[in-house]
Amino acid sequence: MRRGQNSIGVSLQANPEIDFTNPDALIAALLPAVRDAGRVEMAHFQKGVAIEQKADRSPVTVADREAEAVLLTALSRIAPGVQLVAEEDIAAGATHGYARRFFLIDALDGTRLFIRGKPEFSINVAYVEDGRAAFGLIFLPPSERLFVTRSDGSAYEARLSLAGDEAFSALNWKKLETRAPDRNALVAFNSRSTGGASAHLLAELNVHEARPLGSAMKFCLIAAGEGDLYARFGETCEWDTAAGQAILEAAGGSVTTLDGKPLTYGHFARGFRNPHFVAWGRQPLWRSGDEASPNARGA
Missing domain, CATH: 3.30.540.10 (Fructose-1,6-Bisphosphatase, subunit A, domain 1)
Known part of the structure; x- marks a missing residue:
């Protein structure tokens, strides 16, 4: 060749x-x-x-x-x-x-x-x-x-x-394998541009430590068992999240919209924009409608 x-x-x-x-x-x-x-x-x-x-x-x-x-x-x-x-x-x-x-x-x-x-x-x-x-x-x-x-x-x-x-x-x-979450010592990765709504969710979950971090490496570190969640209530596009979601799910985690449904792809009509989502090390620990919803706190 x-x-x-x-x-x-x-x-x-x-x-x-x-x-x-x-x-x-x-x-x-x-x-x-x-x-x-x-x-x-x-x-x-x-x-x-x-x-x-x-x-x-x-x-x-x-x-x-x-x-x-x-x-x-x-x-x-x-x-x-x-x-x-x-x-x-x-x-x-x-x-x-x-x-x-x-x-x-x-x-x-x-x-x-x-x-x-x-x-x-x-x-x-x-x-x-x-x-x-x-x-x-x-x-x-x-x-x-x-x-x-x-x-x-x-x-x-x-x-x-x-x-x-x-x-x-x-x-x-x-x-890689995600870790089982300890509700008394949760570690979250935050976008460096994260907003107030995701901060309220982390407070509701009593997150022990929130680490600001850029790019899709947040998904990778959760997949590697180095953290428990990543909440993103700001704008993202499908190319920002798809590879990370595939890796995280293959390691035992999940990526869901706020109502607990899996984040999906191919939404051409909305310009490939994602809804708000949370990446979890295992299964979701919260979803909209829960008593501890950040929306109820005015986020």
Whole structure:
């Protein structure tokens, strides 16, 4: 197979078509592109980037666009004909209709923190089928932590070195399992932009410790048993959450709307925006309508 380069100088391997519905095969095919996207992001992170503003006033950088281009090129080869829904592509005006199956891509989740020099950003890739996040991959370039769902239905973590070129089979995989919540010592991860409503919920649950943290890494740390919940009552989009939900559910957790129903995907008509949700280490400890509802407290 010949090896080429894309327009930004990142090497790309032409992949034969694979069974992308097989998580292990998909991970193996994606790893070179995920590693290359991580290298792109870290190169810009270390030297700084110019900031632009999208139509919704959120920031975007060349790192977002270059990393997304790497992933889209790889996915178009791995799963030709399958719809690809990517954050920056949508922001640039791409439109999509209903699809039973598609990929969700957030090549640089946590752009604001990336700009501020905080190492709290991630690469998110999810495969959605019939409204459910069926596969998730999240890579944290600053720490080289890789989280995935594998073919046995479980979630795993491995170290993916940006300096190396280890293949899927050479990685040292650790199976993930969420922890049983201790109602007297709950630990929550908060978005750094969390609002008052989620703060009220944490108070109602008597959360022992709330740690501000950026990007989809919150889902990963709950999946790894390092926390118990993440409540988000602010605006998010499906590419922010799908990969994390797949990983967390495979580790024993759940992600639900405020009425306790699973968060679902493919809501094209509302621009891929999510409702408010809570990610739980196990099953929900609260839902709207409970006596301790934060809405009853004026949140």
